[in-house]
Amino acid sequence: MDSAAGTNEKVGFNSWCPFLISDSIQKLKEFAQKIRKIGKDDPRRVFHSLKVGLALTLISIFYYVNPLFHGLGTSTMWAVLTVVVVMEYTVGGTLSKGLNRAFATLLAGALGLGAHHLAALAGDKGEPILLGVFVFMLAAMATFSRFVPQIKARYDYGVTIFILTFSLVAVSSYRVEELIKLAHQRLSTVAIGVATCLCTSMFVFPVWAGEDLHMLVAANLDKLACFLEGMGVEYFGEKMESGSLEGKSFLQSYKTVLNSKATEDSLANFARWEPGHGRFGFRHPWNQYLKIGAVTRTCACSIEALNAYISTLQQSHQTTTDLEFKQKVQAACAEMSKETGKALVELATSIREMKWSSTAGKHLAMATEAACRVKALVPAENSTLLEVLVSATTASLLTEVVRCTNPIIAAVEELSRLAEFKWPEHGRKAGAVKPIAGAESPPHVVIVIEK
Amino acid sequence: MDSAAGTNEKVGFNSWCPFLISDSIQKLKEFAQKIRKIGKDDPRRVFHSLKVGLALTLISIFYYVNPLFHGLGTSTMWAVLTVVVVMEYTVGGTLSKGLNRAFATLLAGALGLGAHHLAALAGDKGEPILLGVFVFMLAAMATFSRFVPQIKARYDYGVTIFILTFSLVAVSSYRVEELIKLAHQRLSTVAIGVATCLCTSMFVFPVWAGEDLHMLVAANLDKLACFLEGMGVEYFGEKMESGSLEGKSFLQSYKTVLNSKATEDSLANFARWEPGHGRFGFRHPWNQYLKIGAVTRTCACSIEALNAYISTLQQSHQTTTDLEFKQKVQAACAEMSKETGKALVELATSIREMKWSSTAGKHLAMATEAACRVKALVPAENSTLLEVLVSATTASLLTEVVRCTNPIIAAVEELSRLAEFKWPEHGRKAGAVKPIAGAESPPHVVIVIEK
Numbered sequence: 051m052d053s054a055a056g057t058n059e060k061v062g063f064n065s066w067c068p069f070l071i072s073d074s075i076q077k078l079k080e081f082a083q084k085i086r087k088i089g090k091d092d093p094r095r096v097f098h099s100l101k102v103g104l105a106l107t108l109i110s111i112f113y114y115v116n117p118l119f120h121g122l123g124t125s126t127m128w129a130v131l132t133v134v135v136v137m138e139y140t141v142g143g144t145l146s147k148g149l150n151r152a153f154a155t156l157l158a159g160a161l162g163l164g165a166h167h168l169a170a171l172a173g174d175k176g177e178p179i180l181l182g183v184f185v186f187m188l189a190a191m192a193t194f195s196r197f198v199p200q201i202k203a204r205y206d207y208g209v210t211i212f213i214l215t216f217s218l219v220a221v222s223s224y225r226v227e228e229l230i231k232l233a234h235q236r237l238s239t240v241a242i243g244v245a246t247c248l249c250t251s252m253f254v255f256p257v258w259a260g261e262d263l264h265m266l267v268a269a270n271l272d273k274l275a276c277f278l279e280g281m282g283v284e285y286f287g288e289k290m291e292s293g294s295l296e297g298k299s300f301l302q303s304y305k306t307v308l309n310s311k312a313t314e315d316s317l318a319n320f321a322r323w324e325p326g327h328g329r330f331g332f333r334h335p336w337n338q339y340l341k342i343g344a345v346t347r348t349c350a351c352s353i354e355a356l357n358a359y360i361s362t363l364q365q366s367h368q369t370t371t372d373l374e375f376k377q378k379v380q381a382a383c384a385e386m387s388k389e390t391g392k393a394l395v396e397l398a399t400s401i402r403e404m405k406w407s408s409t410a411g412k413h414l415a416m417a418t419e420a421a422c423r424v425k426a427l428v429p430a431e432n433s434t435l436l437e438v439l440v441s442a443t444t445a446s447l448l449t450e451v452v453r454c455t456n457p458i459i460a461a462v463e464e465l466s467r468l469a470e471f472k473w474p475e476h477g478r479k480a481g482a483v484k485p486i487a488g489a490e491s492p493p494h495v496v497i498v499i500e501k
Numbered sequence: 502m503d504s505a506a507g508t509n510e511k512v513g514f515n516s517w518c519p520f521l522i523s524d525s526i527q528k529l530k531e532f533a534q535k536i537r538k539i540g541k542d543d544p545r546r547v548f549h550s551l552k553v554g555l556a557l558t559l560i561s562i563f564y565y566v567n568p569l570f571h572g573l574g575t576s577t578m579w580a581v582l583t584v585v586v587v588m589e590y591t592v593g594g595t596l597s598k599g600l601n602r603a604f605a606t607l608l609a610g611a612l613g614l615g616a617h618h619l620a621a622l623a624g625d626k627g628e629p630i631l632l633g634v635f636v637f638m639l640a641a642m643a644t645f646s647r648f649v650p651q652i653k654a655r656y657d658y659g660v661t662i663f664i665l666t667f668s669l670v671a672v673s674s675y676r677v678e679e680l681i682k683l684a685h686q687r688l689s690t691v692a693i694g695v696a697t698c699l700c701t702s703m704f705v706f707p708v709w710a711g712e713d714l715h716m717l718v719a720a721n722l723d724k725l726a727c728f729l730e731g732m733g734v735e736y737f738g739e740k741m742e743s744g745s746l747e748g749k750s751f752l753q754s755y756k757t758v759l760n761s762k763a764t765e766d767s768l769a770n771f772a773r774w775e776p777g778h779g780r781f782g783f784r785h786p787w788n789q790y791l792k793i794g795a796v797t798r799t800c801a802c803s804i805e806a807l808n809a810y811i812s813t814l815q816q817s818h819q820t821t822t823d824l825e826f827k828q829k830v831q832a833a834c835a836e837m838s839k840e841t842g843k844a845l846v847e848l849a850t851s852i853r854e855m856k857w858s859s860t861a862g863k864h865l866a867m868a869t870e871a872a873c874r875v876k877a878l879v880p881a882e883n884s885t886l887l888e889v890l891v892s893a894t895t896a897s898l899l900t901e902v903v904r905c906t907n908p909i910i911a912a913v914e915e916l917s918r919l920a921e922f923k924w925p926e927h928g929r930k931a932g933a934v935k936p937i938a939g940a941e942s943p944p945h946v947v948i949v950i951e952k
Contacts, residue, residue, distance in 0.1 A: 088648050095648045103641035106664075107633050110672040114629040119676065127669055134640075134665040178565040182558050189585075190554035197539050197546045213557075214585040218578055221561040225570065308802070312763035348805065351759070355806030358799075358901055446894040450809055 095139075097255040102137050105250040109133045109243060125235035132243025137251065141327075142259035142320030144251040148244040149323070150208030155240045158212040159233045161188075162219025166229060169220075181220050189213050203319055259320035260330045264401065266317065267339050270310055270346050271398040271458070276303040277353055278391035278451070285360065286384035295364060301357060307350040314343045329404055335468035342401075342461040349454035356447040363444070379445060382424045386448050389417035390455050397462045406466035406473050410459055414452065421449045546590075548706040553588050556701040560584045560694060576686035583694025588702065592778075593710035593771030595702040599695040600774070601659030606691050609663040610684045612639075613670025617680060620671075632671050640664050654770055710771035711781045717768065718790050719849040721761055721797050722909070726845035727754045728804055729902070733839035736811065737831050746815065752808060758801040765794045780855055786919035793852075793912040800905035807898040814895070830896060833875045837899050840868035841906050848913045857917035857924050861910055865903065872900045 089096045112118045112126045119126060136151055138144045169180040192213045195201050201209065215236075223229050280300030295301060318336045326332040393413035400407050424445045466473070540547045563569045563577045570577060587602055589595045620631040643664045646652050652660065666687075674680050731751030746752060769787045777783040844864035851858050875896045917924070 084649070085645075089645070095645065099641040099645035102644040102664075103637035106640045106668055107637045110633060110636055110668065113672045113675055114633075124673075124676075127673060130668050130672060131665060134661060134668065182561060182565075185561055186554035186558045189557045190550040193553040194536075194540070194546065194550035198535070210585060213553075214582060217557055217561065217581050217585065221564045221581060222575075222578060224564055225575075308759075308798070309762045311760045347759070348809075351802040351805040352809065354799065354802040355898070355901060358803065358905070359897065362901075362904065443894050443897040446810070447806070447898075450806060450813075453813065454809070 094255065094257050098139055098257065101250050101254055104254070105133050105137055105246050106130065108250070109246050112242070122235055122239055125232075125239045128236055128239040129243040129246070132240050133247055136244060136247045138320075140257050140259035140262065140317075140320050140324075141251050142317075142322070142324040144247050145323040146204070146320055147207050148247055150205060151211050152240060152244050154208040154211035155215045155237055158215035159219055159237055162216045162223065163229065163233060165216070165220045166223035169223075178224060181224060185217050185220055188216055203315075256327070258324055258327055258330070259317045260324050260334060260336065261328070263314065263317035263321050263336065263339050264330070266310070266314065267342050267346070268398040268401040270307045270343070270350075271394045271401070273303045273307050274346065274349055274353060275391040275394035275398065276300050277357070278387045278394065281360075282384045282388035282391060286380050286387055295361070304350050304353050307346060308354065310343065311347065314340060335465060338461065338465040338468050342458065342465060345454070345457040345461050349451060349458060352447070352451045352454045356444075356451060359444065359447055379424055382420045383445055383448055385420040386417045386445075386452055389413045389420065390452050393417065393455055393459065397458060400466065400471070401462060404466075404471045406463065406471045410462075414455055414459060417452045417455075421445070421452055545706065545708050549590050549708065552701050552705050555705070556584050556588055556697050557581070559701070560697050563693070573686055573690055576683075576690045579687055579690040580694040580697070583691050584698055587695060587698045589771075591708050591710035591713065591768075591771050591775075592702050593768075593773070593775040595698050596774040597655070597771055598658050599698055601656060602662050603691060603695050605659040605662035606666045606688055609666035610670055610688060613667045613674065614680065614684060616667070616671045617674035620674075629675060632675060636668050636671055639667055643667075654766075707778070709775055709778055709781070710768045711775050711785060711787065712779070714765065714768040714772050714787065714790050715781070715852065717761070717765065718793050718797070719852040721758045721794070721801075722845045722849040722852070724754045724758050725797065725800055725804060726842040726849065727751050728808070729838045729842035729845065732811075733835045733842060737835035737838055746812070755801050755804050758797060759805065761794060762798065765791060786916060789912065789916040789919050793909065793916060796905070796908040796912050800902060800909060803898070803902045803905045807895070807902060810895065810898055830875055833871045834896055834899055836871040837868045837896075837903055840864045840871065841903050844868065844906055844910065848909060851917065851922070852913060855917075855922045857914065857922045861913075865906055865910060868903045868906075872896070872903055 109129050112122065112129060122129075132151065136144060136147045138147055165181065165184045169177045169184065172180045192209050196206055196209050219229070219233055219236075222232070226232050277300050280298065280303075284298060284300070285295060318340050321334070321336045324330075326334075390413070393410040396407060396410035396413060400410065465471070560580050563573065563580060573580075583602065587595060587598045589598060616632065616635045620628045620635065623631045643660050647657055647660050670680070670684060673683070677683050728751050731749065731754075735749060735751070736746060769791050772781075772785070772787045775781075777785075841864070844861040847858060847861035847864060851861065916922070
């Protein structure tokens with residue numbers, strides 16, 4: 051270390067210079083690769099960026115064309131401002147912000163005019179004082195309303211614009227002569243801006259928050275399935291003794307599911323503003339997706355506990371004396387793991403294709419059966435209890451995962467009814483839900499050894 | 502149902518009217534109570550609302566006082582606008598938005614002027630075309646940069662303002678004669694607005710994001726402790742057979758911890774913008790709080806698995822044949838649960854008071870010891886294996902919780918070093934961390950029955 055530092059000190063600026071250049075070229079290359087990756091991961095991002103450019107270029111035509119500009123005057127800038135702040139990635143986001151902005155401007159503009167007329171009654175000296183009191187009171191009350199969770203979730207932006215417009219109209223009424231004209235111009239430019247955003251957002255490569263939510267919920271189920279199927283093959287499967295699980299990608303796949311609540315909430319919030327599109331009607335049951343998300347996260351938590359237990363086990367290097375018994379439990383665990391994984395994949399497919407299938411229930415019934423089978427396993431004479439217990443705990447945790455999958459099936463099934471998914475011809479009669487409802491609480495894994 | 506509907510139909514408007522009024526009075530009362538509760542839960546919300554009113558009233562003085570107004574002209578409205586959009590609940594939020602707005606305005610204003618001069622070279626007909634191309638390109642590129650996670654987290658608002666200001670300056674340069682004056686006025690009004698917000702935010706009842714994060718992380722540890730201590734007394738304690746846990750509040754306390762990531766991330770992001778205040782220096786290790794948050798959530802996940810297992814067990818109504826053995830395991834579980842709870846309370850207090858104490862490590866060492874004790878328990882002859890297994894699984898899950906507490910202690914201890922908490926006199930010598938590091942992986946609970 052010391053000698054290296056000594057060498058570095060001797061290197062002068064001239065020798066450093068090419069190094070610095072090549073270093074920054076390297077960094078630029080890395081940055082460019084990162085940017086390219088962001089675009090490649092989701093090409094809709096590139097389209098969105100171009101759409102924002104397009105909307106802004108469209109709105110600036112109002113400046114360039116004489117007759118348009120003279121109609122609106124310098125108020126045109128409100129249209130530009132509206133486009134920049136209202137344009138969101140998803141249609142729902144744009145609609146939510148646009149409608150919030152338009153209605154808040156209308157309401158606050160009217161109230162501002164009222165405040166102006168009221169304050170004018172107080173005479174020249176009283177007017178600014180009265181206006182100040184109005185602005186203070188309305189701003190304080192509106193700001194406080196933002197702490198109400200329901201308002202915060204849906205109308206936060208609207209309240210901001212309400213405060214903004216009311217203050218601007220009320221305060222500038224003290225200076226501006228043609229207040230009505232100003233209010234009218236402001237309202238029409240905001241309307242033009244919102245309309246431009248909505249058209250660009252909805253008709254040019256639209257990104258629907260509802261569809262994103264739909265896909266996200268399905269993808270999260272797939273991530274859990276990926277872990278379970280990986281476990282079924284790599285840990286409980288035939289390779290079970292072959293080596294450590296460290297570095298396997300399927301062990302990490304479910305982790306993002308644990309923190310998906312915020313994204314799901316915001317997408318569902320935007321989705322509610324969206325008109326019917328494609329496979330999604332106007333009153334599509336978006337709330338049900340949040341319910342599926344919640345039970346999916348509970349299941350992810352059980353998987354986290356199982357994963358933590360297994361990784362601790364792997365570090366403790368258990369030796370096996372009763373291979374036959376262990377293999378039987380492992381085989382049952384492998385089945386539980388794989389079948390639950392299949393059930394989840396089935397559910398994800400069912401959501402993605404909006405087509406209910408009872409296969410998920412069948413897979414879960416097989417997993418539950420495997421859980422019951424472990425219970426009945428009778429270990430051979432020479433088994434040590436230690437092994438039995440370790441296997442039982444693992445199987446119990448896995449059973450917990452299987453149990454957590456039940457509410458997921460129930461939630462997706464409810465969605466399939468609410469959102470009117472396609473059902474197979476014999477689906478309704480056969481009562482696809484029955485086997486699941488019956489298995490609501492599979493017995494916990496308990497191994498009874500006969501004495 | 503039918504007869505009731507029939508009666509309703511016969512009831513005329515006159516009889517309905519008083520009902521409607523009393524109904525809406527009832528709803529209004531409920532709403533008022535809700536509002537009062539929001540204010541009572543955190544009185545800082547009321548102060549914040551008054552602060553926004555104050556800042557707006559202060560800034561509108563620029564309209565009312567003649568010399569001030571003539572200096573800035575109609576640009577004064579940018580100051581009002583800035584106050585409304587920049588004023589956030591926390592100091593960090595206001596600083597982040599204010600600085601983003603000020604610097605983005607400066608940079609984009611300069612670039613906009615440059616674009617104007619460049620476009621002017623293209624002549625009268627070429628100018629709008631060239632300006633359009635510039636606006637399109639910059640808006641698209643800036644919008645795309647918002648998809649880079651690092652930029653999204655810290656400079657999202659700045660990028661919006663950059664696009665806004667550049668478009669406004671570049672496009673209106675086509676119409677406005679005194680562009681430099683406009684840009685100058687705009688910049689100074691934005692600066693005045695930001696300064697007003699910062700002063701109100703920092704000097705009148707300031708709400709520090711850093712302090713909120715500090716308190717939130719400690720409160721989350723307390724919530725986990727509340728569950729564990731409740732379990733220790735109500736489920737594993739002496740009352741163990743007395744009844745179901747349904748409806749106990751401590752069972753729910755930890756659930757909010759599972760979804761705390763988004764709040765923690767946003768508070769930490771704001772905290773980084775805040776200057777040193779009170780007990781927090783400028784370079785306070787806010788990242789460490791996120792690390793503590795992450796391990797706390799992992800522990801909450803283990804608790805969720807334990808809670809799920811126990812509630813399934815409670816439904817299955819196990820009968821006890823070997824009371825003595827069961828009581829021994831329960832006693833050990835009670836100790837694990839209570840001691841881990843105490844360790845977490847100790848950590849929360851240690852964070853809150855910024856004073857490191859080795860007591861948490863000692864409590865956890867006792868919990869780990871109890872976990873080891875379960876391992877050595879030898880059940881009496883007549884115990885059925887079923888009970889042993891159920892107890893073992895519960896104890897394993899609890900051990901998992903104990904194990905999850907280790908990284909929490911390590912993370913808080915790192916924070917105590919990074920943030921220079923007070924250490925007890927003998928603390929550094931005694932090596933408070935040792936017992937914890939030694940117990941990094943307590944053995945999993947395994948009950949060996951001698952044959």
